[in-house]
Amino acid sequence: MARGRTAPRLVDVAERAGVSLATASRALSGREGVSPAVAERVQAVAAELGYVVNAHARSLAGGSASIVGLIVHQIDDPYFSEIAAGVISVAYEHGITVQICHSARDPENELRQIRTLVANNVRAIIVAGSGYVGDEVETAAKRELAAFQDTGGRVAVIGRHALRADAVLPDNEDAGAALAEHLVGLGHRQIAIASGTVNLTTVVDRLAGIERALADHGIDIDDLPLVEAEFTRDGGAYAAERILAEHPGSTAIIALNDAMAIGALATLRAHGVAVPSQMSVVGFDDVTVAADLAPSLTTVRLPMAEMGADALMMALKDPSSRPRRRHTGHELMVRDSSGPVRA
The missing domain is CATH 3.40.50.2300 (Response regulator)
Incomplete structure (x- = not known):
């Protein structure tokens, strides 16, 4: 039966008839690919439950939209x-x-x-x-x-x-781990993080990967500076300003997306901080322009x-x-x- 709803749903018909949603949809719309016996069973269940096929649903299923x-x-x-x-x-x-x-x-x-x-x-x-x-x-x-x-x-x-x-x-978590492993392999321990808003699940997942990789090398992510800002170029610029002012010993910045990394690079350039000899910067996503920046951006590629x-x-x-x-x-x-x- 419809669980707490005023009208039965297609999924209720499918479950009662013991068929998939796709089969139930085909049976009720008269499309091919369903045996007569199954179609009859689905239609009987729909009648028993009082399910009415929505005309809009038929147009969607038929591909007219x-x-x-x-x-x-x-x-x-x-x-x-x-x-x-x-x-x-x-x-x-x-x-x-x-x-x-x-x-x-x-x-x-x-x-x-x-x-x-x-x-x-x-x-x-x-x-x-x-x-x-x-x-x-x-x-x-x-x-x-x-x-x-x-x-x-x-x-x-x-x-x-x-x-x-x-x-x-x-693949956010494993990609985050790959970035952290890369920086640790280059000798970085004073790593700062330019993060988007931490209530975003993407940020949570990327931080989890970074935390996992750092922990494998005895580094506690809670001991590293993390600046929360907008997940944008301006947010990255702001985060880099904060890192330079409040954590001058940092040798690398992990930006949790490429837009933030681009903003961070702009701030470092404005302050005369050489990248990567004084500060390494890595991003996330590999947007089209990442390879064309000066310096070109180390990042992880997702197939966007x-x-x-x-x-x-x-x-x-x-x-x-x-x-x-x-x-x-x-x-x-x-x-x-x-x-x-x-x-």
């Missing part, structure tokens, strides 16, 4: 721009239009964007970017997206833990365009009984911004 919504934290952040490029490339191949929404890393604004996309009858919603620590923050978004899926909409997420949907999961493409491909597939998960790899890109600790 030609718009998908993409919600990103920061559209001018190259990380999200490259994800969007991957989504758009797949959408173009399927004749689909992408409506891009900007949440500014505000969970309340993200919720408003989700509701707007649902109201616009989009075919699918892709939510890209970190979740937020504390389930209560995402409860409303989870509820809205679940209701959207119950009526035939499709959802895929990138870098989210709590939302029940097909997900592309960046591929992540966007994979998320939309998931969203275009029939739903499965359990959310699909795809974990990305990572690659350490050693460039000119990191070097041996100064004597």
